[in-house]
Amino acid sequence: xxxxxxxxxxxxxxxxxxxxxxxxxxxxxxxxxxxxxxxxxxxxxxxxxxxxxxxxxxxxxxxxxxxxxxxxxxxxxxxxxxxxxxxxxxxxxxxxxxxxxxxxxxxxxxxxxxxxxxxxxxxxxxxxxxxx
Amino acid sequence: xxxxxxxxxxxxxxxxxxxxxxxxxxxxxxxxxxxxxxxxxxxxxxxxxxxxxxxxxxxxxxxxxxxxxxxxxxxxxxxxxxxxxxxxxxxxxxxxxxxxxxxxxxxxxxxxxxxxxxxxxxxxxxxxxxxxxxxxxxxxxxxxxxxxxxxxxxxxxxxxxxxxxxxxxxxxxxxxxxxxxxxxxxxxxxxxxxxxxxxxxxxxxxxxxxxxxxxxxxxxxxxxxxxxxxxxxxxxxxxxxxxxxxxxxxxxxxxxxxxxxxxxxxxxxxxxxxxxxxxxxxxxxxxxxxxxxxxxxxxxxxxxxxxxxxxxxxxxxxxxxxxxxxxxxxxxxxxxxxxxxxxxxxxxxxxxxxxxxxxxxxxxxxxxxxxxxxxxxxxxxxxxxxxxxxxxxxxxxxxxxxxxxxxxxxxxxxxxxxxxxxxxxxxxxxxxxxxxxxxxxxxxxxxxxxxxxxxxxxxxxxxxxxxxxxxxxxxxxxxxxxxxxxxxxxxxxxxxxxxxxxxxxxxxxxxxxxxxxxxxxxxxxxxxxxxxxxxxxxxxxxxxxxxxxxxxxxxxxxxxxxxxxxxxxxxxxxxxxxxxxxxxxxxxxxxxxxxxxxxxxxxxxxxxxxxxxxxxxxxxxxxxxxxxxxxxxxxxxxxxxxxxxxxxxx
Amino acid sequence: xxxxxxxxxxxxxxxxxxxxxxxxxxxxxxxxxxxxxxxxxxxxxxxxxxxxxxxxxxxxxxxxxxxxxxxxxxxxxxxxxxxxxxxxxxxxxxxxxxxxxxx
Numbered sequence: 018x019x020x021x022x023x024x025x026x027x028x029x030x031x032x033x034x035x036x037x038x039x040x041x042x043x044x045x046x047x048x049x050x051x052x053x054x055x056x057x058x059x060x061x062x063x064x065x066x067x068x069x070x071x072x073x074x075x076x077x078x079x080x081x082x083x084x085x086x087x088x089x090x091x092x093x094x095x096x097x098x099x100x101x102x103x104x105x106x107x108x109x110x111x112x113x114x115x116x117x118x119x120x121x122x123x124x125x126x127x128x129x130x131x132x133x134x135x136x137x138x139x140x141x142x143x144x145x146x147x148x149x
Numbered sequence: 150x151x152x153x154x155x156x157x158x159x160x161x162x163x164x165x166x167x168x169x170x171x172x173x174x175x176x177x178x179x180x181x182x183x184x185x186x187x188x189x190x191x192x193x194x195x196x197x198x199x200x201x202x203x204x205x206x207x208x209x210x211x212x213x214x215x216x217x218x219x220x221x222x223x224x225x226x227x228x229x230x231x232x233x234x235x236x237x238x239x240x241x242x243x244x245x246x247x248x249x250x251x252x253x254x255x256x257x258x259x260x261x262x263x264x265x266x267x268x269x270x271x272x273x274x275x276x277x278x279x280x281x282x283x284x285x286x287x288x289x290x291x292x293x294x295x296x297x298x299x300x301x302x303x304x305x306x307x308x309x310x311x312x313x314x315x316x317x318x319x320x321x322x323x324x325x326x327x328x329x330x331x332x333x334x335x336x337x338x339x340x341x342x343x344x345x346x347x348x349x350x351x352x353x354x355x356x357x358x359x360x361x362x363x364x365x366x367x368x369x370x371x372x373x374x375x376x377x378x379x380x381x382x383x384x385x386x387x388x389x390x391x392x393x394x395x396x397x398x399x400x401x402x403x404x405x406x407x408x409x410x411x412x413x414x415x416x417x418x419x420x421x422x423x424x425x426x427x428x429x430x431x432x433x434x435x436x437x438x439x440x441x442x443x444x445x446x447x448x449x450x451x452x453x454x455x456x457x458x459x460x461x462x463x464x465x466x467x468x469x470x471x472x473x474x475x476x477x478x479x480x481x482x483x484x485x486x487x488x489x490x491x492x493x494x495x496x497x498x499x500x501x502x503x504x505x506x507x508x509x510x511x512x513x514x515x516x517x518x519x520x521x522x523x524x525x526x527x528x529x530x531x532x533x534x535x536x537x538x539x540x541x542x543x544x545x546x547x548x549x550x551x552x553x554x555x556x557x558x559x560x561x562x563x564x565x566x567x568x569x570x571x572x573x574x575x576x577x578x579x580x581x582x583x584x585x586x587x588x589x590x591x592x593x594x595x596x597x598x599x600x601x602x603x604x605x606x607x608x609x610x611x612x613x614x615x616x617x618x619x620x621x622x623x624x625x626x627x628x629x630x631x632x633x634x635x636x637x638x639x640x641x642x643x644x645x646x647x648x649x650x651x652x653x654x655x656x657x658x659x660x661x662x663x664x665x666x667x668x669x670x671x672x673x674x675x676x677x678x679x680x681x682x683x684x685x686x687x688x689x690x691x692x693x694x695x696x697x698x699x700x701x702x703x704x705x706x707x708x709x710x711x712x713x714x715x716x717x718x719x720x721x722x723x724x725x726x727x728x729x730x731x732x733x734x735x736x737x738x739x740x741x742x743x744x745x746x747x748x749x750x751x752x753x754x755x756x757x758x759x760x761x762x763x764x765x766x767x768x769x770x771x772x773x774x775x776x777x778x779x780x781x782x783x784x785x786x787x788x789x790x791x792x793x794x795x796x797x798x799x
Numbered sequence: 800x801x802x803x804x805x806x807x808x809x810x811x812x813x814x815x816x817x818x819x820x821x822x823x824x825x826x827x828x829x830x831x832x833x834x835x836x837x838x839x840x841x842x843x844x845x846x847x848x849x850x851x852x853x854x855x856x857x858x859x860x861x862x863x864x865x866x867x868x869x870x871x872x873x874x875x876x877x878x879x880x881x882x883x884x885x886x887x888x889x890x891x892x893x894x895x896x897x898x899x900x901x902x
Contacts, residue, residue: 027491031503038543039511049530052446052519066531068446080665080744080753106382106755107743110713110722119446135446138308153804160815167819181834182822189822193815200811268836343836347849414853559870560860561878567871617867793848 050121055089056096058124065124067131072098073114079107089129092117103131111136150204151216154295157201161248162285164194168278176271176342184271188259191274194281195252202249205242205294209235214304217296218242224306226691226718234317235307240441240456241294243320247437248284250328254357255281258332262353265791269350272339280331283463292456306719309692315375322368323395327433329361330398333405334430334471337423341474346419346481351409352790356780358409358426362402363776369395370769381726383661383739383757385765388537390447390516394436397509397516401429404505407498414560415495416485420475421502423482427471432509434464445519446531490562497555501548508544512537542596546603549649552642553607556614575609597657604646604653611639629778637779644775647768654761655737663755665744675758676704677738684712684745684752692716696725697742697752705731711742711754736760847893854886 052066072088079085085108088098101120112118112134122131172187174180205218209232214220222235222242237243255277262270288294310316333354340350372392373385386392405425411418439445442457475482488495515532522530557571569576582605583598591598615625615636622628629636664672666681673679682698696712711727727740737759744753817824837845861882865875 027488027496027499028503031500035503035507038540049518049522049532052529052531066446078744078753080663106741107753109380109382110715110724137447150801150804153808156808160812164815164819176834179834179836181832182826182829184834185822186819190819193818197811197815268834271834414857557869559864559874560857563870563874567874570871571869614867617869621863621866793845 052119054091054096055099056091056094058099058129059127061124063123063125065122065129067099067101067120067122067124067129068092069096069099069118069120071112071114071116071118075114079103079105087114089118089120099127099129101129101131103134105132105134108134109136111138150208150213151295151297154201154204155289155293157197157204158245158285158288158293158295160197161194161201161252162282162289164190164197165278165281165285168194169275169282172271172275172278176268176275181267184267184274187278188263188270188274191252191259191278191281192256194278194285195249195256198245198249198252201295202236202245205245206233206236209233212304213300214302215297215300216294217298218294220298220301220304222305222307224304224718227304227307227312231307231312231317234311237320237324238307238311241288241292243324244284244288244292245294246321247324247328248281248288250324251277251281251284251331254328254332255335258335258354258357266345266349266353268343269336269339269345272342273335276335276338276342277331280335280467283459287456287459291459308719309714309716309721309723310379313375313379315371315379319368319371319375322364322371326361326363326365326368326395327398327437329357329364330402330426330429330433332357332361333426337426338471338474341423341478341481344478344481346478348409348413348416351413351422355409356782358402358406359776359780362399362406363773363780365395365399365402366772366776367769369399370766370772374766374769377762378726378728379723381724381741383726383741383755383759385762388512388515388534390445391436391440393512393516394432394439397512398429398432398436400505400509400512401425401432404502404509405429407505408502411495411498417488417495418499419482419484420479423471423475425502425506427468427475428506428509431464431468431471432513434460434467438464439516445516492558492565492568493562494555494558494560497551497558501551501555504544504548504551508540508548511540511544545649546596546599549600549603549607549646552645553603553610556639556642557610572610574613575606578609579603579606591658594653594657597653600649600653600657604650607642607646611643614639630781633781633783634779637775637777637781640775640778641772642775644768644770644772647764647771651761651764651766651768654764655759658760660758661755663753665751665753668750672754672756673703674756677701677756677758678703679709679740679754679756681750681752681754682708683750684747685710686747691718694725695745695747697745697754699727699740699742699754701729701738704734705729705738709738709740711740712745713743730763732763734760735763737762844896847889847896851886851889851893854882854889858882858886 050064050066051061052068053061055067055069058065058067067089069089070092072090074087076086077083084102084104086100086102089101090096090098103120103122108118117137119135119137120129120131121133121135122129124130168187168190171183171190175183175187205216207213208216208219209223210229212219212223212225212227212232218239218241219235222238223232227235235242237246259270259274259277262273336350336354340346369392372395376387377385405422408418408422408425412422438457438460439447441460444457488499490496515536518532519529522528553575554568554572557575558568579602583602586592586598586601591601615628618628619625622631660675662672662674666672668681668683671678671680679699679701682700685696685698687694687696693715694712695715696710699709699711701707701709707729709727709729712725714723714725716723724741724743727742729738729740731738737757739757739759740754741756742752742754746752861870861875861878864870865872870878
């Protein structure tokens with residue numbers, strides 16, 4: 018019976034291997050995307066995720082060259098409305114004026130160019146007003 | 150009636166506190182009658198919770214809109230069945246369901262084990278009571294399902310996309326899993342508190358853990374299936390934080406199910422098992438914290454809710470408790486034997502554990518990243534799909550390979566020569582499969598090809614095991630019933646392999662084409678030709694259905710319809726995709742028609758061909774089957790347990 | 800509030816109190832109120848039996864793995880001796896402790 022258990026060595030090597038994989042990934046991959054509210058967008062350029070409430074009117078069509086155009090404002094508190102131009106799959110039927118969304122894409126020249134929209138399910142877990 | 154409901158929950162709270170305080174004192178000072186009294190309090194807590202649940206269920210069934218909760222989640226036109234399912238459709242009701250399952254499981258676990266391991270059970274009662282106390286406090290003081298109002302004319306109703314059999318089954322199934330993980334945690338804590346740190350708590354909770362793990366797995370598959378057919382973006386898993394919230398405890402529980410086998414045999418990994426069971430439990434609470442708090446952006450989560458703070462506090466408190474307990478009892482958790490060789494089944498289980506936990510922690514990091522960056526950099530940053538896909542492959546593919554090696558490698562130690570001899574056939578099968586796959590064009594995706602080849606390897610090893618075993622015992626049935634845990638486990642492995650093939654096929658080898666089609670115009674994808682035959686609007690009782698009709702020719706001849714529904718009460722839309730499962734070619738033709746113009750009959754359509762995706766759902770059925778085999782009670786083993794662990798004194 | 804509901808509530812509360820107090824109502828006086836934890840003797844017997852079962856199970860598994868070809872003849876011969884000795888030792892220790900046969 019060997020006097021020293023190889024367990025410790027195995028664990029140390031495995032942990033090292035995992036860390037190596039992790040480091041390789043973070044070195045090679047693009048990394049993360051900042052998630053900002055409309056009021057925080059100013060000053061940023063490049064990849065962003067904008068979280069906000071949809072402001073109408075909804076114009077155009079996401080499949081056309083001009084894209085689907087709408088506005089985005091802060092969910093809580095006052096903010097200016099940031100224009101969004103979205104190209105891609107038609108947003109799910111839940112997407113409507115007033116809904117909370119996360120638009121992923123890029124921000125430049127005061128405008129968000131979106132490639133993906135996540136529409137949040139209207140509150141299951143929060144009190145909505147019951148009809149009187 | 151709402152008053153009675155509130156009172157019932159208050160009683161549950163009182164009883165839980167009693168069981169917690171008095172139970173702890175009784176266990177600490179070794180007082181039998183007091184310990185039994187605490188246990189009885191826990192049983193009564195189940196009773197009063199059941200009463201509260203019954204009152205809410207009755208109010209939902211009767212559409213009693215004087216209950217705020219009923220008005221918020223049902224309306225007059227909602228069917229009775231869906232009205233009942235609204236029980237878990239909202240915050241307060243789902244918390245009540247959690248408490249019901251917790252007290253129910255707790256009562257059953259302590260009753261079934263009441264003659265065994267009495268000193269351990271004496272501590273299990275206050276631990277379960279402690280968890281129940283938290284939920285009872287939240288239900289009584291923070292989120293009561295029994296708020297009342299002047300009765301409105303009608304309720305708000307249930308979101309149409311939740312009016313679906315899958316969505317009815319999904320939350321209860323998940324809760325049976327999440328809450329089920331509290332039981333092994335409570336027994337582990339009981340073992341540490343009573344100083345009984347050998348394997349008996351593991352043996353006593355073996356089936357509980359397996360059942361909880363099974364329900365959690367099935368709950369996730371049901372949710373994925375719903376996402377695939379109802380939400381309709383063409384996928385089934387989006388690495389959304391709330392989806393991850395269920396996956397993480399499941400991975401930790403999978404690791405735990407494997408490593409306890411090592412502890413039972415060799416008395417090793419005692420500390421590791423304690424850490425794992427605590428991790429699985431904490432992740433299940435953390436998961437529900439993520440869903441309810443709104444702290445990370447998710448399709449499921451909502452504006453910041455105060456309830457998040459309560460859950461976070463509970464996670465922190467219970468984690469400190471678990472860590473403190475393990476550190477205190479560390480001297481009692483010394484291993485009985487050592488790992489003898491890096492090439493042994495014990496070592497394979499260890500590697501499997503490391504990979505599972507690594508995957509679990511990588512997902513946790515991805516979920517926490519926005520919170521961490523906000524705290525330390527003042528800016529929220531999110532991590533996208535590529536991160537998760539990378540690590541799923543990086544850790545998942547080796548795990549797939551280990552699933553094949555583990556069952557065939559010997560305990561204690563073996564040599565490379567012996568191992569290769571035993572794996573000769575499966576390796577051969579994998580090589581042949583790999584070559585055939587490359588010839589068939591699967592080389593277009595390397596990870597996909599590797600996944601397929603490894604899958605072939607694992608299926609071959611399972612076949613080898615079953616064939617060789619049947620040769621010895623003479624009958625497959627006898628082989629399986631003699632060692633249900635092992636062979637049930639192999640069936641579960643086969644299920645995981647089927648799922649892996651399904652995932653690899655649909656993600657690595659699928660195709661997508663999108664087109665705007667005028668009336669009569671066609672598009673081609675993968676040997677199918679789809680032609681726009683117009684848009685049809687069908688008004689019905691509570692819904693207006695708009696569908697694009699597409700005629701399909703080529704590999705299959707028929708019609709697929711896709712479009713959307715607009716419901717009247719509540720006034721909400723839903724996307725309706727068209728899915729044609731081509732069993733012969735083992736693929737799905739998935740049609741998403743959005744942007745339907747009724748006047749011009751022009752449609753925009755996105756068509757996906759998803760190879761082998763149905764193996765994921767078939768794998769789910771096999772998973773259930775394998776879990777049931779492993780769960781099947783063994784009368785002989787039970788008798789031995791009872792005579793062994795019940796003391797001579799009655 | 801409904802009278803029926805009130806009465807029902809009171810009855811249930813009374814029931815709960817009875818059930819929780821039951822151990823004391825059943826045995827108002829008792830000589831030994833300690834938890835039935837195993838005595839040192841019982842604990843030892845338990846450990847010996849568990850040890851024996853583990854050793855026998857390991858032997859059975861060695862046999863089965865050898866018959867299904869997972870273990871080479873060489874490894875089988877190498878491991879059989881020590882496992883047999885471990886099992887024999889466990890059985891002997893049980894005999895020495897003069898334990899009653901299990902029901």
